[in-house]
Amino acid sequence: MGKVVLKLGKDISTDDIYPGRFMATVLPTETPQYCFFDRTEFNQKLKSKGIEPGGIIVADENFGCGSSREQAASTIRGHGLIVVARGIARIFMQNAINLGLNLVVCPTLEAQEGDELVFESGEVINKTSGRKFATEPLPPARQEIIDAGGLIPYTRRKLLESPPR
Secondary structure, eight states, X not given: OEEEEEEOOSOOBHHHHSOGGGXXXXXXXXXXXXXXXXXXXXXXXXXXXXXXXXXXXXXXXXXXXXXXXXXXXXXXXXXXXXXXXSOBOHHHHHHHHHHTOOEEEOTTOOOOTTOEEEEETTXXXXXXXXXXXXXXXXXXXXXXXXXXXXHHHHHHHHXXXXXXX
C-alpha cells in the first residue's frame, strides 16, 4: 500500500521530471536531488525526506514524453517512488524498466493526492474511495527486469544462473 504524493495531468515531459539544465549530472546517486526540481514544494519535500519511499506519483496519459533522458527515470527511482499512470511514453517506459523503476499502467485510474492505493491481482484498489481499477500488466520479461532492480542486475543474475560453457 502506498499514498499518492503527487497528482499530475497529461503529457508530463521528461523536462518537468528532470530539467535539461541538470543533464551534466548523470550518476544515479546524484540525480534524485533534481526530481521535479521546478515543482519547488514537491522537490523540497523529497529533499527533506518528507516523502517516504513507496510514495506514489499518479499521472494521466503520456507520462514521461519528450526526450530520451534516462535521468528522468533515475531521479524518481532514487526516491523509491512508484509511478501509476493512465499511459506512459514509450521511451520513458523502456528507460524505467532498464533502471528498475516501479511502474503501473492503469488506464482508468482515479485518485487524488493523499489517497491510499493498493496493488493487487491486476488491479489498483483506491482504499480511500473504495474503487477498483484494472491495470495493463507488463510483459513478464519486462516485469522480471523491474523486479530484479533493472537491466544490469537482471543480466548479472542471468549470467550467474547460466551453466559455464
